[in-house]
Amino acid sequence: xxxxxxxxxxxxxxxxxxxxxxxxxxxxxxxxxxxxxxxxxxxxxxxxxxxxxxxxxxxxxxxxxxxxxxxxxxxxxxxxxxxxxxxxxxxxxxxxxxxxxxxxxxxxxxxxxxxxxxxxxxxxxxxxxxxxxxxxxxxxxxxxxxxxxxxxxxxxxxxxxxxxxxxxxxxxxxxxxxxxxxxxxxxxxxxxxxxxxxxxxxxxxxxxxxxxxxxxxxxxxxxxxxxxxxxxxxxxxxxxxxxxxxxxxxxxxxxxxxxxxxxxxxxxxxxxxxxxxxxxxxxxxxxxxxxxxxxxxxxxxxxxxxxxxxxxxxxxxxxxxxxxxxxxxxxxxxxxxxxxxxxxxxxxxxxxxxxxxxxxxxxxxxxxxxxxxxxxxxxxxxxxxxxxxxxxxxxxxxxxxxxxxxxxxxxxxxxxx
RNA sequence: GCGGAGUUGGUGAAGUGGUUAACACGGUAGAUUGUGGCUCUAUUAUGCGUGGGUUCGACUCCCACACUUCGCCCCA
Numbered sequence: 220x221x222x223x224x225x226x227x228x229x230x231x232x233x234x235x236x237x238x239x240x241x242x243x244x245x246x247x248x249x250x251x252x253x254x255x256x257x258x259x260x261x262x263x264x265x266x267x268x269x270x271x272x273x274x275x276x277x278x279x280x281x282x283x284x285x286x287x288x289x290x291x292x293x294x295x296x297x298x299x300x301x302x303x304x305x306x307x308x309x310x311x312x313x314x315x316x317x318x319x320x321x322x323x324x325x326x327x328x329x330x331x332x333x334x335x336x337x338x339x340x341x342x343x344x345x346x347x348x349x350x351x352x353x354x355x356x357x358x359x360x361x362x363x364x365x366x367x368x369x370x371x372x373x374x375x376x377x378x379x380x381x382x383x384x385x386x387x388x389x390x391x392x393x394x395x396x397x398x399x400x401x402x403x404x405x406x407x408x409x410x411x412x413x414x415x416x417x418x419x420x421x422x423x424x425x426x427x428x429x430x431x432x433x434x435x436x437x438x439x440x441x442x443x444x445x446x447x448x449x450x451x452x453x454x455x456x457x458x459x460x461x462x463x464x465x466x467x468x469x470x471x472x473x474x475x476x477x478x479x480x481x482x483x484x485x486x487x488x489x490x491x492x493x494x495x496x497x498x499x500x501x502x503x504x505x506x507x508x509x510x511x512x513x514x515x516x517x518x519x520x521x522x523x524x525x526x527x528x529x530x531x532x533x534x535x536x537x538x539x540x541x542x543x544x545x546x547x548x549x550x551x552x553x554x555x556x557x558x559x560x561x562x563x564x565x566x567x568x569x570x571x572x573x574x575x576x577x578x579x580x581x582x583x584x585x586x587x588x589x590x591x592x593x594x595x596x597x598x599x600x601x602x603x604x605x606x607x608x609x610x611x612x613x614x615x616x617x618x619x620x621x622x623x624x625x626x627x628x629x630x631x632x633x634x635x636x
Numbered sequence: 637g638c639g640g641a642g643u644u645g646g647u648g649a650a651g652u653g654g655u656u657a658a659c660a661c662g663g664u665a666g667a668u669u670g671u672g673g674c675u676c677u678a679u680u681a682u683g684c685g686u687g688g689g690u691u692c693g694a695c696u697c698c699c700a701c702a703c704u705u706c707g708c709c710c711c712a
Contacts, residue, residue, distance in 0.1 A: 222685085222703060281637070282710070299712085333710070334637080335703095345712065412709070428708090477711060487712085496712055523712035549671090581665080586672030599671070613671085620671090 226333075226341025233535070237528045238344075241373060242326065245346055248369050249324045252361070254348055257323040259303030261330075265293040271302040271506060273479025284330045284341075296330035299478070300347045300521055301503070308351060309512035320358060321351040326524070338495055338526045347500075347521035351507065354516035356456040359484050359502065363457070364466045366488060366498060366520050375530050378497055381471035382458065382486040385422075385442065386450035388505070391482065394445035395421055405435050425473040441472045450483065457484060480506045488522065490530065497530070498522030545636050547594035548575040549585040555600040562598065562610070565629050571636065589615065595636055598628075 223229065230238055249256065265285055284296035297303055304323055308314060313321060326346045335341060348365065350358050367380055385391050399421055402409070406417055410429040417424065425439065446454065461468050468486075476485045481501035488497040500520025507515040546566055550559040559575050566573040574592055576585045589597045597613040599620075604611050609622040612631075623631050 225703065329712085331711075334708095336706070339711075343712070347712095415709095423710090498712055521712060526712060583666095583672055584664080588672095590673060597672090 224341070226335040228340055228342065233532065234528055237531050238524065241346075241524060241527060241531075244373055245324070245326060245369060248365075248372065249348075252322075252365055254322040254324040257304060257307065257325050258327060259300075259307050259325065260297075261328065262294045262296050263303055263306065265295040267302050267306055267510075268295050268298060270510060271305065271478075271480055272299065282331045282333050284332050298329055298331045300325050300327070300329065300345055301349060301480075301506075301519055304349045304519075305507055305510055305512070305517070308349075309507065309510055314352060314513055314515060318352070320353040322348065323350075324348040338523070338529050340525060344524040345498075345521045346524055347498075347519055349517060349519035351515055351517045353518075354504065356453050356460065358518055359453070359457045360460040360464070362500065362518050362520060363461065363468075363484075363486055364464050366500065366522060367466050370488060370497060370522070370527070373527060373531065374534060375497070375527065377491040377530075378488050379491060380461075380466065380468040380486055381474050381489055382461075382468050382484070383442065383471050383474040384446060384450060384454040384484055385475065385482055385501075386446040387482060390442075390446045390450050394440070394442045397440050397445060398422070398424075401440055402435070408433070408435060420477075422475040423477065425475055443470075443472050453483060476501055480509075484518070486520075495526060496523070497526050541593055542591070543593045543595075544572040544574055545594070546571055546573045546596045546598055546632060547585075547589035547592055548573065548598045548600065549582070549589070550576055550600045551582065552602065554602055554605065558600055558605055559598075562600075562628065566632065569629050569633060571629070571632055596632060 246256075265283075268283060283298050286294055288294050304325060308321070324347065327344065329343050329345050331341060331343065333339070333341065346369075348362060350362055363380065363382070370378060386394070399417070402417065402421070402424065406414055409417075409424070410427065412429065413424045413427050416427075425436070427436070443451075443454075458468065458470070474485060474487060476487070476499060478501075480503040482504055483502040485499070485501035487499035489495070490497060498521055500518070502516070502518040504516040507513065507517055548559045548563055550556050563573050563575040574588075574594070576588070580588065586597070594615055597615050599611045599613060601611060604622060605625075608625045610625055610628050611620060612623050612628070613620045614635075
């Protein structure tokens with residue numbers, strides 16, 4: 220038997236239903252917020268991710284699906300959504316010649332070569348938005364609240380927004396310097412991972428689970444104290460506006476996020492019980508320019524749909540998702556089958572959810588199938604009635620049976636569902 | 637990439653080195669209900685993740701691999 224590759228999965232049953240529900244909700248939301256849908260390729264030149272996500276981040280150094288194609292090109296399956304959208308923005312000159320804020324959203328699969336766990340697969344689906352050409356706190360607030368509102372609207376209540384500001388490059392550099400100076404004398408008291416981070420990505424030491432409660436990390440300098448006036452003003456304005464919009468959040472000065480391109484505002488949507496991240500985002504004002512585009516500010520987030528599905532499934536535990544069709548057509552002999560096909564097509568073309576016995580089931584089994592599908596009406600064809608141009612319809616709730624003229628059946632059902 | 641746990645039918649699962657892999661749900665066929673939903677009867681894995689090995693004999697012991705799951709790293 221051929222089995223699925225590690226970390227891949229089939230989207231089935233309830234998961235598939237929830238996925239479609241999420242997709243529909245998102246589509247509606249994005250229209251209301253006036254975002255355009257964009258789909259970028261699942262694979263890009265490897266170089267794109269090296270230049271955006273960061274040369275040193277693990278996501279790029281050891282967690283991508285890389286391969287050389289038949290033309291000897293280095294390709295990478297996208298590990299995240301932002302890089303492709305930014306590349307497309309530049310390549311297609313989507314910034315054009317207007318001053319408006321440019322707003323896109325995407326929904327698609329990403330690929331990361333890592334060890335699978337619950338809520339973490341090698342193929343994952345992300346929904347994300349990217350907003351370009353606005354450096355105002357207005358867009359920060361819009362994007363942060365948009366993500367929270369979508370999650371809430373989908374039915375997820377138990378999450379908290381963790382938010383922080385990394386400030387501009389200058390503030391961030393100053394802070395990194397101060398942090399390293401503070402940690403240097405005590406570095407050997409931290410865990411081995413942190414010692415490695417010290418040179419590679421010192422900000423991530425703040426995130427460490429092992430040393431979280433050590434005195435060293437408790438008294439670590441706070442990035443907030445190193446923000447310059449402009450960065451500080453922006454951050455305060457954003458939190459103020461979130462409060463005004465009734466969006467709850469938690470200041471988290473240890474939140475730094477992994478990708479290199481973030482500056483200023485960064486945030487995550489964390490579930491309350493396990494602290495599993497549903498999504499996260501940040502501002503990345505330098506990225507467009509560094510990829511050869513105009514000097515254009517940008518901000519965005521990504522939300523892991525698979526994790527959203529996981530959360531929604533917890534709520535559904537115990538509940539069965541039942542089918543609810545409008546009509547089930549029972550038939551046994553050839554003549555009845557012919558009528559069944561005709562009636563089924565007619566009903567379906569009139570938006571009536573219809574199923575028809577297509578499996579030579581016994582009379583009894585057909586009733587069972589109709590029950591399992593929760594059919595509102597059961598259309599029981601029999602040759603005798605058909606000869607008189609009549610259709611036998613049973614209301615499955617009242618068990619009442621009636622004979623309807625063949626030509627009026629569709630109208631009758633439409634009037635009674 | 638590192639470490640731990642697991643893998644029995646459509647589903648939940650029990651089980652032992654030795655003919656027929658328990659039980660329950662579900663499925664199918666039939667009986668009885670005026671055309672089903674209750675009840676009853678029969679039937680439903682030549683198969684115990686895959687491939688090797690040990691053995692007279694393995695689902696049960698050993699090895700490898702695959703997949704799942706938990707933790708680390710990292711991240712959504």
